[in-house]
Amino acid sequence: xxxxxxQGGAANAAALGKRHPVEFTAAAGEYFRIWIVNLALTIVTxxxxxxxxxxxxxxxxxxxxxxxxxxxxxxxxxVAILKGxxxxxxxxxxxxxxxxxxxxxxxxxYLVLLFFGPWLVVRSLAFNAYNTxxxxxxxxxxxxxxxxxxxxxxxxxxxLVTLGFGFPFLRRRLxxxxxxxxxxxxxxxxxxxxxKKLFVRPYFVxxxxxxLLGIALLVFFAxxxxxxxxxxxxxxxxxxxxxxxxxxxxxxxxxxxxxxVAYIKARTVNAVWNHLSIGPLRFESAxxxxxxxxxxxxxxxxxxxxxxxxxxxxxxxxxxxxxxxTTAIASGPLDGFAQGEAQKVSVAGEEVADFFAFDLAL
Amino acid sequence: MxxxxxxxxxxxxxxxxxxxxxxxxxxxxxxxxxxxxxxxxAKVRVDPPVGGTxxxxxxxxxxxxxxxxQRAVEALFPRPHAIESWVHRLERNWLYALAAIALxxxxxxxxxVDGLPLAAKIAAGFVPxxxxxxxxxxxxxxxxxxxxRPSALGAARQRALQRRFARLTEGLADGYDYRLLPRNxxxxxxxxxxLPGGAVVVTDALVKLARNDDQISxxxxxxxxxxxxxxxxRMSLQAAGLAALATAVFGDATSIxxxxxxxxxxxxxxxxxxxxxxxxxxxxFLRLREIGLSPKAFAEIMLLLEKARQKTSGGGPQxxxxxxxxxxxxxxxxxxxP
Numbered sequence: 112x113x114x115x116x117x118q119g120g121a122a123n124a125a126a127l128g129k130r131h132p133v134e135f136t137a138a139a140g141e142y143f144r145i146w147i148v149n150l151a152l153t154i155v156t157x158x159x160x161x162x163x164x165x166x167x168x169x170x171x172x173x174x175x176x177x178x179x180x181x182x183x184x185x186x187x188x189x190v191a192i193l194k195g196x197x198x199x200x201x202x203x204x205x206x207x208x209x210x211x212x213x214x215x216x217x218x219x220x221y222l223v224l225l226f227f228g229p230w231l232v233v234r235s236l237a238f239n240a241y242n243t244x245x246x247x248x249x250x251x252x253x254x255x256x257x258x259x260x261x262x263x264x265x266x267x268x269x270x271l272v273t274l275g276f277g278f279p280f281l282r283r284r285l286x287x288x289x290x291x292x293x294x295x296x297x298x299x300x301x302x303x304x305x306x307k308k309l310f311v312r313p314y315f316v317x318x319x320x321x322x323l324l325g326i327a328l329l330v331f332f333a334x335x336x337x338x339x340x341x342x343x344x345x346x347x348x349x350x351x352x353x354x355x356x357x358x359x360x361x362x363x364x365x366x367x368x369x370x371x372v373a374y375i376k377a378r379t380v381n382a383v384w385n386h387l388s389i390g391p392l393r394f395e396s397a398x399x400x401x402x403x404x405x406x407x408x409x410x411x412x413x414x415x416x417x418x419x420x421x422x423x424x425x426x427x428x429x430x431x432x433x434x435x436x437t438t439a440i441a442s443g444p445l446d447g448f449a450q451g452e453a454q455k456v457s458v459a460g461e462e463v464a465d466f467f468a469f470d471l472a473l
Numbered sequence: 474m475x476x477x478x479x480x481x482x483x484x485x486x487x488x489x490x491x492x493x494x495x496x497x498x499x500x501x502x503x504x505x506x507x508x509x510x511x512x513x514x515a516k517v518r519v520d521p522p523v524g525g526t527x528x529x530x531x532x533x534x535x536x537x538x539x540x541x542x543q544r545a546v547e548a549l550f551p552r553p554h555a556i557e558s559w560v561h562r563l564e565r566n567w568l569y570a571l572a573a574i575a576l577x578x579x580x581x582x583x584x585x586v587d588g589l590p591l592a593a594k595i596a597a598g599f600v601p602x603x604x605x606x607x608x609x610x611x612x613x614x615x616x617x618x619x620x621x622r623p624s625a626l627g628a629a630r631q632r633a634l635q636r637r638f639a640r641l642t643e644g645l646a647d648g649y650d651y652r653l654l655p656r657n658x659x660x661x662x663x664x665x666x667x668l669p670g671g672a673v674v675v676t677d678a679l680v681k682l683a684r685n686d687d688q689i690s691x692x693x694x695x696x697x698x699x700x701x702x703x704x705x706x707r708m709s710l711q712a713a714g715l716a717a718l719a720t721a722v723f724g725d726a727t728s729i730x731x732x733x734x735x736x737x738x739x740x741x742x743x744x745x746x747x748x749x750x751x752x753x754x755x756x757x758f759l760r761l762r763e764i765g766l767s768p769k770a771f772a773e774i775m776l777l778l779e780k781a782r783q784k785t786s787g788g789g790p791q792x793x794x795x796x797x798x799x800x801x802x803x804x805x806x807x808x809x810x811p
Contacts, residue, residue: 137524141524142524144567145564147570147574147577148560148564148569151573151577154580155576163557163560167523167557167560170523170526171524174523174524174526175524184529246482247484247487247536445487446486446489447488448486448487449486450484450485450486450535
């Protein structure tokens with residue numbers, strides 16, 4: 112991807128700043144032991160320990176992520192997380208029960224989720240920011256529920272009216288909201304205008320390719336129908352290869368979905384991080400779609416073949432790739448960030464959001 | 474005395490200051506460029522250790538020391554947190570990790586084979602019959618109109634079937650609203666199925682396949698067994714439990730791995746339904762005896778169904794993926810039923 116940033120050349124490398132590649136120093140074997148021991152303890156304690164397990168796993172990942180030699184800290188209190196999880200489990204059980212045994216009232220649930228979802232997202236981001244520190248300075252998320260709800264309703268309506276074509280803009284606006292509402296200490300993150308075009312482009316590439324493939328698939332199935340019809344007339348019955356062809360068609364469909372997800376992820380993450388800055392820092396992200404496709408696919412295969420035991424290895428591997436493609440570039444010293452006013456954030460939002468798989472991750 | 478290198482942060486900015494820390498019995502002394510600080514050990518809060526990550530010592534007023542000198546921190550604060558320090562020791566040892574694998578494997582095995590079905594059975598006890606009926610109506614809505622139309626059998630024939638069904642359900646004071654729904658379903662062939670809450674659907678093809686009406690009674694008794702044992706509800710609860718379990722174990726890998734758990738889950742489901750079939754069979758044998766019929770009728774209709782199935786599919790061993798246990802075994806059980 113040709114970025115204005117990349118066109119500097121070596122001559123003004125010094126002017127562009129000091130490069131700090133993100134380091135991820137975790138070892139898969141070590142993380143495996145942490146993962147399996149904590150899983151066993153969670154089982155033995157009937158799930159109560161899961162809060163401590165979550166904090167330990169996060170602390171391991173954060174602690175092994177380094178920029179300029181300093182590591183990140185995850186500071187959440189496991190007792191608070193346990194309380195949040197109890198609330199989350201209760202809500203989820205109610206949600207599940209209603210959607211399964213009283214489906215007539217499902218619309219009420221969706222209505223509640225529509226208004227509750229943005230609250231969850233905002234609270235979850237705030238909790239995670241408050242509990243993340245680097246060089247003993249906390250991150251802060253100051254986005255409000257009102258703003259988030261406005262975006263979801265407004266752009267949600269746009270997405271409906273445009274039959275889904277507004278979706279990239281909904282995502283873009285939410286990601287922008289998430290990024291610009293974060294601060295490191297008292298210093299705000301900023302997202303440059305240039306990210307906008309790059310963020311939505313991959314979606315429309317996918318829309319276009321899907322449209323063409325849809326036509327191709329239609330032709331394919333229509334062709335099969337003609338062949339099958341001819342076979343039936345001739346009295347030879349359905350050809351033997353028909354079920355195989357249908358399975359192959361479905362497999363191709365899923366493979367393409369896989370490609371699209373990886374492609375969109377690589378391009379949108381790059382678009383955001385390459386335009387993100389805070390104080391004297393800016394970032395470079397060089398994720399490649401083909402790398403992500405291989406990463407996701409091989410992780411999936413290995414995790415399946417090891418009946419889940421390779422899960423920690425897969426997680427470390429994914430994070431290592433992400434870190435290896437991300438660089439922080441400092442045009443000045445990183446000593447000048449001031450600590451913000453610390454306001455404690457309650458945990459309920461984060462845990463409930465976790466359960467309902469709301470995610471605004473960058 | 475312990476002495477180690479660390480980085481000091483004052484709690485106000487991100488500025489780092491390399492310092493030397495000396496640990497004494499009751500306090501630590503922090504010495505750096507323009508800094509000399511004595512802090513009582515009791516005022517220092519240390520995070521429990523995790524893997525080989527850098528240790529943080531939280532000082533009063535939000536200041537902090539960070540160091541990679543694990544040994545020094547351990548010497549100064551041998552057990553910063555009772556439980557987590559113990560967990561940390563477990564995590565460092567491959568032997569404990571192996572023991573943990575064994576425990577997780579044993580638990581997964583137990584919960585899949587016994588735990589989940591048991592939990593689902595207990596949980597089903599808390600679900601009111603009215604809710605269960607709602608679940609049944611939903612499923613019925615899926616069949617009606619799309620797959621099935623009202624039966625094409627004559628009115629007299631249908632009345633005879635209803636009388637048989639009434640006799641089978643007579644006196645069953647279990648709160649279910651038993652109804653027999655004869656239907657003409659395309660593509661399902663000779664079949665019968667029970668829905669949660671008491672609706673039993675029987676296809677015209679099955680009625681025509683049976684040589685006598687006792688055989689139809691045998692099939693209906695089996696379906697009533699499904700209703701009484703709340704199999705539909707329990708199946709849906711087991712599916713939910715299975716999903717929750719899989720998420721708990723594999724949850725923190727990428728979301729893509731959830732795909733990897735779908736197929737095993739489907740296979741397990743088919744295993745569960747085989748157990749349900751056996752349970753429903755046992756009920757059928759009992760009920761047939763109670764109203765003065767022989768479980769042999771069940772064996773006969775199973776044999777007819779099996780023959781019909783072989784004729785259409787060309788036979789072959791497909792028992793593993795079939796939701797019904799090996800038909801021969803079921804026939805044998807019917808013949809041996811007391």
